[in-house]
Amino acid sequence: MKIGYYPGCSSSGTGKEYDISLRKVLNLLDVQLEELNDWSCCGATSAHATNHLLSVALPARNLIIAEDQKLSEVVAPCAACYNRLIVTQHELETNPQLEKETSELLGKSVRSGISIINIIELFVHIGKEKITEKKKNDLKGIKAACYYGCLLVRPFNITHFDDPEQPSSMEKIISATGAQAIDWNYKIECCGGAHSFAHKEIVVDLSRKIIDDARLHGADVIVVACPMCHSNLDMRQRAMKNHQEMPILYLSEFIGLSLGIEPKELGIGLHFISSDSLLEKVGSKE
Amino acid sequence: MRIGVFICHCGENIGRTVDCPAVAEAAGRFPGVAYAVDNKYMCSDPGQNLVKNAIKEKNLDAVVVGSCSPHMHEKTFRKACSDAGLNPYLFEMANLREHCSWVHEDIVEATKKAIDLTRIAVEKVKRNVPLEPIRVPVTKRALVIGGGISGIQAALDIANAGFECVLVEKEPSIGGHMSQLSETFPTLDCSQCILTPRMVEVYQHPKIKLLTYSEVENVEGFIGNFKVTIRKKARSIDDTKCNGCGNCAQKCPIKKKAFSEFDEGLSFRSAIYVPFPQAVPNIPVIDRSVCTYYQTGKCQMCVKVCGREAIKFDQEDSFITEDVGSIVVATGYKLYTIDKKLDDSEIKGYGEYGYGKYKDVIDGLQFERIASASGPTSGEIQRPSDKKTPKKIVFIQCVGSRDESKGFSYCSKICCMYTAKHAMLYKHKVHDGEAYVFYMDIRAGGKGYDEFVRRAIEEDHVKYIRGRVSRIYEENGKYIVKGEDTLAGKSITIDADMVVLATAMIAQPNASKLAQTIGISYDKYGFYNEAHPKLRPVEVSTAGIFLAGACQSPKDIPESVSMASAAAAKSLVLFGSDVLEREPTVAHVNDSVCAGCFYCQKVCAYNAIEKKEIRDRHGNLIRTIAYVNSGLCQGCGTCNAVCPSKAVELIGFNDEQIYAEINAL
Numbered sequence: 001m002k003i004g005y006y007p008g009c010s011s012s013g014t015g016k017e018y019d020i021s022l023r024k025v026l027n028l029l030d031v032q033l034e035e036l037n038d039w040s041c042c043g044a045t046s047a048h049a050t051n052h053l054l055s056v057a058l059p060a061r062n063l064i065i066a067e068d069q070k071l072s073e074v075v076a077p078c079a080a081c082y083n084r085l086i087v088t089q090h091e092l093e094t095n096p097q098l099e100k101e102t103s104e105l106l107g108k109s110v111r112s113g114i115s116i117i118n119i120i121e122l123f124v125h126i127g128k129e130k131i132t133e134k135k136k137n138d139l140k141g142i143k144a145a146c147y148y149g150c151l152l153v154r155p156f157n158i159t160h161f162d163d164p165e166q167p168s169s170m171e172k173i174i175s176a177t178g179a180q181a182i183d184w185n186y187k188i189e190c191c192g193g194a195h196s197f198a199h200k201e202i203v204v205d206l207s208r209k210i211i212d213d214a215r216l217h218g219a220d221v222i223v224v225a226c227p228m229c230h231s232n233l234d235m236r237q238r239a240m241k242n243h244q245e246m247p248i249l250y251l252s253e254f255i256g257l258s259l260g261i262e263p264k265e266l267g268i269g270l271h272f273i274s275s276d277s278l279l280e281k282v283g284s285k286e
Numbered sequence: 287m288r289i290g291v292f293i294c295h296c297g298e299n300i301g302r303t304v305d306c307p308a309v310a311e312a313a314g315r316f317p318g319v320a321y322a323v324d325n326k327y328m329c330s331d332p333g334q335n336l337v338k339n340a341i342k343e344k345n346l347d348a349v350v351v352g353s354c355s356p357h358m359h360e361k362t363f364r365k366a367c368s369d370a371g372l373n374p375y376l377f378e379m380a381n382l383r384e385h386c387s388w389v390h391e392d393i394v395e396a397t398k399k400a401i402d403l404t405r406i407a408v409e410k411v412k413r414n415v416p417l418e419p420i421r422v423p424v425t426k427r428a429l430v431i432g433g434g435i436s437g438i439q440a441a442l443d444i445a446n447a448g449f450e451c452v453l454v455e456k457e458p459s460i461g462g463h464m465s466q467l468s469e470t471f472p473t474l475d476c477s478q479c480i481l482t483p484r485m486v487e488v489y490q491h492p493k494i495k496l497l498t499y500s501e502v503e504n505v506e507g508f509i510g511n512f513k514v515t516i517r518k519k520a521r522s523i524d525d526t527k528c529n530g531c532g533n534c535a536q537k538c539p540i541k542k543k544a545f546s547e548f549d550e551g552l553s554f555r556s557a558i559y560v561p562f563p564q565a566v567p568n569i570p571v572i573d574r575s576v577c578t579y580y581q582t583g584k585c586q587m588c589v590k591v592c593g594r595e596a597i598k599f600d601q602e603d604s605f606i607t608e609d610v611g612s613i614v615v616a617t618g619y620k621l622y623t624i625d626k627k628l629d630d631s632e633i634k635g636y637g638e639y640g641y642g643k644y645k646d647v648i649d650g651l652q653f654e655r656i657a658s659a660s661g662p663t664s665g666e667i668q669r670p671s672d673k674k675t676p677k678k679i680v681f682i683q684c685v686g687s688r689d690e691s692k693g694f695s696y697c698s699k700i701c702c703m704y705t706a707k708h709a710m711l712y713k714h715k716v717h718d719g720e721a722y723v724f725y726m727d728i729r730a731g732g733k734g735y736d737e738f739v740r741r742a743i744e745e746d747h748v749k750y751i752r753g754r755v756s757r758i759y760e761e762n763g764k765y766i767v768k769g770e771d772t773l774a775g776k777s778i779t780i781d782a783d784m785v786v787l788a789t790a791m792i793a794q795p796n797a798s799k800l801a802q803t804i805g806i807s808y809d810k811y812g813f814y815n816e817a818h819p820k821l822r823p824v825e826v827s828t829a830g831i832f833l834a835g836a837c838q839s840p841k842d843i844p845e846s847v848s849m850a851s852a853a854a855a856k857s858l859v860l861f862g863s864d865v866l867e868r869e870p871t872v873a874h875v876n877d878s879v880c881a882g883c884f885y886c887q888k889v890c891a892y893n894a895i896e897k898k899e900i901r902d903r904h905g906n907l908i909r910t911i912a913y914v915n916s917g918l919c920q921g922c923g924t925c926n927a928v929c930p931s932k933a934v935e936l937i938g939f940n941d942e943q944i945y946a947e948i949n950a951l
Contacts, residue, residue, distance in 0.1 A: 156691065164691075165757075166637035185759035185766075216761075 003122070004071035004114075005033035006062060006085070008078035008227070009041050015078065015227030017267025021252040022077055022119070024266065028134055028259050029126050036065045036074070042084040045194040053101055059088035060102050063110045073115045075122045077252070079151040079226035082118040083159075089116065090158045118152055119225050119251055120170050121161060128176040136260030138178035142281055144254065145219035146170040146181050147210065149229045150190045164188075170251065174223060177258035184217040186210045191232040204239045207232050211246045221247045221278050223254050234272050247275040257282055287412055288320035290346040291404060292337060294328035294353035296383055301326075303387040305397040309352065312401045316408050320344055328353050334366040341370035348372075348411045352380040352404045373416035375870070375938060380407040402951060409950035413943045419867040422917045424510035425611040426861040428854075429454065431502055431800070432616035434462020435843055436835025436850040438484050440614045443854030445493035449861055452608050453488065454516055455498045457547075459565035460485055462618055466548060466651060468658035468665070470843060471707045472738035478564060478660060485566040495608075499571055503605065505804045506893065508918055509830030510611045510866045520601040522558075522572035527596035530568035534558045534588035534597065544576045546662075550652045552670055553662040558588050558597075562660065572597075612830050612857040615814060616850060617800060619836040621649055622686035622694070622790040636685055636692065639758045639787060644765060645671040646784045647758060650704055653786045657711045667715050669784050676783035679712055680767045681705045681723045682755050686790030688726060694790050694811065699840040701788035702729045706739045708786060709748040721748045722780055724755050724769055732844070751778065758785055791840040806831055813839050824852045832856045871938035872919035873926055879933035880911040886925035886934055887912060894918035895925060 011019035026033060039062050048055035063085065066074050076082040092099045092110050103109035117125070148167050156164040167188065171181035189210055192203030211233065214222050224230045234248040248271065249257075256266040257279075268275050291313040295301035306324040314322035321344045327333050328351055340346055349372065351363050356379045364374035380403040390396040426449050430441045433455030441453045453460070465485075467477035488494055497516060504515040538556035546555040548562045555561075557577035560570045578585035579599060589597045623635065641647050646669045648656075655661040656668065669676050683705050687698040702725065709721040728750070730736040742748045753770035760766070764781040771778045793812030794800075801808045806826045807815045814837050817825040824832045832853035835846035860866075873886075877900065887895040898913035912934070914925075926936045935941075 163637070185757070185761075 001030060001126070002032045002034060004066050004069065004074035005035045006039055006042075006066070006074050006076045006081060007035065008076060008081040009044075010078055010227035010231075014231050015250075017270045018077060018227050018230070018250045018252060021250055021256050021261075021266040024261055025252050025256045025259060028261070029130055031122075031126060033075075034069065034071065036062060036071075037069065039065060042076075042078075042081045044080045044084065048084075053098070053105065055084070056088050056091055056098060057102050057105050059084045060092065060110050061106055063088065063112070063114060064106065064108050066114050067111055071114060073117060075117050075119060077119045077225070078228075079118065079149060080228060082116060083151040085116045087155075087158055089114075118161065120152065120173065123173045123251070123255070124169055128173060131173070131176040131255060131258070135177065135258050137258050137282065139254075139258050139282060140178040142177075142179040142278070143182050143218050143220045144174050144179045145184050145214035145217065145222045146174055146187060147214075147222050147224045147229060147233070148188050149224070149226050150188065150193070152225060153188060170223065170225065173251070174254070177255060179254075179258075182214075182217045182219055184213055184219065186213040191229045193228055193232070196228075196232050196236070200236070200239065203232050204236050207236050208240050208243070211237070211240075211243075215244070215246060219246070220281065221249055221254070221275070223249055223251050225251045237273050245273045247271070247273055247278045249275065249278075287318040287348060288344065288346050289316075289318050289348045289350060289408055289411060290337070290340045290344060291316075291319055291322040291408065292328055292333075292340075292349070292351045292353075293322070293324040293382070293400075293404070294333070294351065295324065295326045296354060296387075297327065300353070300382050300387040300400075303390055303393055303396045304382055304400045305393060306400075308397055309382075309400045309404060313350075313352075313404050313408065316405060318412055319408060320346060329359050329362055334362070337363065337366045338370040341367065341372050346372070348376045348378075348414065350378050350380060350404065350407045350411055352382045352400065352407070354383040355379075355381050355385075375417040376411065376414050378407040378411040378414065380404045406947045406950045409946040410943050413940075413946050414938070417870040417938060420870055420872070420916050421865045421867055422508075422510055424860060424864060424866055425512075425609050427451065427608070427610045428612045428614060428857045428861075429502075429512070429514055429608060429610040430614045430616060431804075432462070432618055432835070432837070433457070433460030433488075433496075433498065434616060434618045434835065434846075435464040435481065435484075436616035436618065436837075436846040437462070437614070438481075438488055439847045439850035440616055440834050440854045440857075441488055441494050442484065442491070443851050444614075444857055445491050447854075447858050447861075448493070449858070450493050450495070452495045452497065452514075452516075452610065454500050454502055455496075456501050457561065458499050458521070458569075458571045459561050459567070460488060460496070460498060461562075461564075461566065463651070464843060465562065465564070466550070466658070467654050468661070468711065469707065471703045472732070472734040474707070474710075476659075478658075482564045482566075485564070489566045496567070497606075498567060502800065502803060505613070508892075508920075509828075509868075510860065511917060512610050512613060512830065514608045514610060514613070516606050516608060518604045518606065520603050521569065522574070522598055522601050523569055524596045524598050524601075525567070525569050527594045528569045528592075529594060529596075530560070530570075531593075532560065532570075533591045533593075535560060535570055537587050537591045539585065539587055540576055540578065544573055549655045549662050550649070552652055552655050564660075572599075612832065612860050613804065614832050614834055614850070614853045614857060615800075615804065615806070615826075615837055616834040616853070617794050617797065617837040619791040619840065620794050621651055622792050636787070638756065639682070639685070639785070640760070640765075641787060644758070644760055644785075645669070646676070646765060647787065648784070649787050649789045650701070650708070653708050657708070657715075665715075667712055667719075674783070675716055676719065677716070678720045678780065678782045679709075679722070679784045679786065680755075680765075680780055680782040681709055681721065681786045681788065682767075683723065683725045683788045684754075684790075685787040686792075687788075694792070696790075696811070696840070697729065698788075698791040699729070700791070700842045702727075703732070703735055703738065703842065705786075705788045706730075706742040706748070710742045710746050713742075713746040713748060721746075722767075722782070723748055723750045724767075725750060725752055726754070732842075753778070791836060793837070797837065804828075804831060813837065824849055824856055830860065868917070869921060870916075871921045871936070872916045873914045873921065873923070874935050874937055875912045875914055876933045876935065877911060879931050881931050881933070882909055882911045883930065884912060885928045885930065889924045889928050891922065891924070892918050892920050894920070 043058035153164040192206040310324040368374040540557035545551040574580040659665040753772040755769040767780040797812040834850035834853040
């Protein structure tokens, strides 16, 4: 299986371990990634808070690159990148005026037809069976809280992914590792997103509620599919008072553990919150 | 020939895009046209008089009106013709509105097209012949399907007018959803107290034949002459012997295996059961899926305690046929399935509210049972999970309704009112309790309705919050309701003890199947379609069939009852005459040409093609040919199209007429 890869900016910064672990895991699962040549930032929150045309033109540039590389399917592991790319496709299809302005700006128009998928969809395509087949380390006994955040499932009429109010696809993938996906209440609540920089207190408050609910339902770990969510849940735990630490892992890292990849190779040591307690249970060392 | 052509402006509907005087002028030059004129409103009295006077004064022998669709006004103009002494079938209509002015913008082109359409009608009418309506007898009996309040009302009205009525109900008892309700808005009178006397009246009425636990299996025939097959499902009880003593249900060892349908799953019932004490008829039925005898062959406790040998384990479904002249469909509604998605339906479910997961998150009908004196808690407000009195209760309106993302864009109409009633009943019983209502809009149109809602807010201090609830989850024994107060612009969290969801009213799950059996149309939600939304709200497009109650769209009790009486009145109109006149535009077989291949019989959707034997004078069979039963034929023309020897002619639309229309283009 070969698929286009849009790493997004965080893959070389705060979410480096997401990129590292994903490449390792996909390699073991026989998936070849073809990175977009000369890709640029999707614009994320900053662009659409600044200028609508810019927020569409940035993802559009990357879509054109993917077209030029003749890719039919592109995975964007970052939830924000995924959302911006797929929303841009939708906007260009439904707004002729915007489409015209964008093509004029870029000197080329998006022909569309490329399927943009998120990381959960990618693992769904690969299939539970494949993960079970390649599994070396059964994660039985681990209770994982699958956290989707806001951007993976919304807006539903554009993403058409899972049930926007009650998603369950990540749980199904997790079950292939042997771990138990718990039923909890905060899996699609917002972590505070980009407020992390200007309004830290909001993020600390929101992230704490998410972590507390996961713990209340017995979670050993929260599994995420977005570098922004990861950095908020992981980094801001230090600012929480009277707080018991909760390891936050990327979906790719979690699957990587079950495939027998060393935690260090997955970049698990790069997190703020130690995953030692979890790794002890799993039987591997950081 | 002397044909008169009348071009209608339809106010501005046609006149805006079609130059009507020009069309009339052009029509005046068509061969055979003796008189052509345009008029602002042809359907008005002066417009019709124009036709009548012209027929007499200009000695017309055929008429063409260019106006709206035949569906709208063909009858009107045919009548005008016949009033003036012209056979009504020497009239043709050119549709200059739906087929022309409404769909075009360019006046020049639209006028050209209008002239073409008029020419077509003129060429057709030249080949029309006088026709006489077909007369069929009327069976003066009605069938009412559904024994809820609508069906009960319709049956009683028809029977009280002196006509026989067959009432079919699929459940073991009549009464429908109304029998489950506690008190009714806006007067708070007890639902059972006003309903049960009606149920008894139905049971005792000499003109009503009540068939409970029965379903309509097949409908044949046409207005005035329906033949209906009804399946009487096996009750496993001989209803001629049972006296309703109730010993069997009391002694039945199955106590906690089957949920009571009447109590909406909040209590249990036995395997042999009467749905509720006031059931009509008061005859039990055996639920074979849980009965020990049917499962293991043992037990027979009910047989032992029945003093009248009424238990009949080997009873089978039986079929009866009834001849009726009209059918009233009153099959009612179901509540939205909020707990789960159904794979093959548009229903998305409301998993985020935890219905089905949390015992104290219930729907409106369940709250009715809890608030009802005859309910599982004898009317005391208790949580289903631990029987405690909820001190904080949240009601959520529009669950499913007006929510396209969950499958339904329509308003269920009654939820604003019953939620106000629920909150009020709660406050009347739990004085120190707090009641919250989340609403989108309050739709309280109706006599005394808005006053009722105001009373809930002002006198009973129910707290109304305008906004939606995003999520409900359990935390430390409380149900955390997270919502938005859109008036205050804030998010709001309530730790409730109990939550009541006002879920959408939806069509019965088998509504489309029944519609196909009877031959009526339904909308994308499964609600039955009326013939005209304003002027024919209780009729359907199939003659002789009428609608009553919530099977047509969500309705409250007063509206359902009014509609039921209207449907009954429509049946009675039918029974007012001994014969019915039907359109003569039906198929006809030319005996000398028919080869007897019976392709026509295979394609006929109305079973109107019969076999006819041709014999010589000695009685020897020469051939068997097709014959059209003109009482059943709907004039669709399918037989006409498939006939390889062109033996079938559709009267009023024969080949010569159709070719003339095409050649006129």
